[in-house]
Amino acid sequence: MSAPAPIEVAGLRKVYRQTTTGEAVTAIQQLDFRIEPGEVVAIVGQTGCGKSTFFDILIGLEAPTAGSIEIGGRTPYGDFDGFRGRIATVFQQDRLLPWRSALDNVRLGLEMLGLPEAQQVERSREWLARLGLGDFLQAYPHELSGGMRQRVAIARAFAVQPGILLADEAFGHLDEVTASQLRDEFVGLARANGATAVLITHQLEEAIGIGNRILVFGKPATLLADVRLDGYGADDTALLREAIQATLQTNRIDPRLLQ
């Protein structure tokens, strides 16, 4: 895994200009927070509140309108090539390449890192096996179930051994059992590898089950609440929910925002 570094978000703002109408759309109002290396963070917020936009800037696909995101003192959007292999994402849909086998899909990120071919194959094989797909190396995406495809996507992300792993509603479209199983695996693997993990979700309950910390975004994105979960037990879901709602109330924020 690449060296752990904190993610520092300062005065971040993003305004899109609609190509057709020319209208300005504020996707991110203002964000300030810091994520420590190795933290597992859930981001919740209404649809359209700028969560994916936050990821786009974090990955370096978009530049902020104002403010910055720095990882280890460098900005991903300013140093796109330097960040190759340091951040990997699992998307809402699996986004596998339909013309590639499971193995070759996992190889994609490694090809971009320029690893020797034997090593690409070896490592891809390893990660697919770890995700229970050792028998499906040569299967094409259309031959796999939705859950299996998402496992391939997870293997693809982990195979590049990134310091930061992102999941953008990666499990929302799967049935509940599969979803929670995959989520747990994702978080477990991130922890085992000492990586920082940031997961976007729509649901507070899901966020509570995920990690150390919940960030609640308003719309357009501002930080409504920053709740640390350390100290709560696994069965404290109700307690946590109360705590989060209390936090929202102290900030005079309608808890219904989250539904």
Added chain:
Amino acid sequence: MTPAAKRDSDLGPTGLAAILGLLAVWEILGRLDVSLFLPPVSEVFVAWWGLIRDGTLFQAGASSLAALVKGYLLAAVLGVGVGLAMGRFAVVRYLLDGWINALMSAPLSALVPVLIALFGIRDTVVVATVFLFAFFVIAVNTLTGVRGTERSLVEMGRAFGAGEATLFRRIYLPSALPAVMLGLRLGVVQAVKGMVVGEMLISLVGLGERIISYGNTFLVTELYAVILSVLLVAIICSQLVQACERALVRWK
């Protein structure tokens, strides 16, 4: 491969029965002496055998095929190249879109006299008509394939750190491949058409020249034999391209 994809190209029992039925009807109508221009199919086959034995068909066919291969390869290389460039670079697209659309719907046979003026009455004209007939459908299909690349896959590639060249090679190109192959398959049929049209208009060499010659001298059975040969060339070429398509696009 899905069963449906298999069925649409392999000649199944139904297809074979249809062809045999058609031949039977042709034979009966021919024997009923409906028209001078409809000889029995058995006589056509006899004439066909004759043209094969005296070498006429091979001589004309060799000249035709040479022009076909040259023109088609040129159209394939340039068509795919131009289609890819148009798909990836907005500037190229704006420059060429109007031209391609205009020429694509233009009656291309009308251009042959221009080609004759350009090249003289030579077999180069046939190569040029083959090229013209095949180029546009190849270019346009390639363009459509590149433009049809899923945005979400491109974004995924970027998220994994792909630069423009890598995106093109690993995402756009393989994503466009089925459409490119479809263009090449439609293009080869167009190319055969272009070959015959070109040869008929310059009336110098090839199967097209034989068609004109037999037509003018009312050698109807020979005429049909040549037409069937052209048909056979078109079918074989299209099957060849389809075989390549199947070998290259195994994931559909």
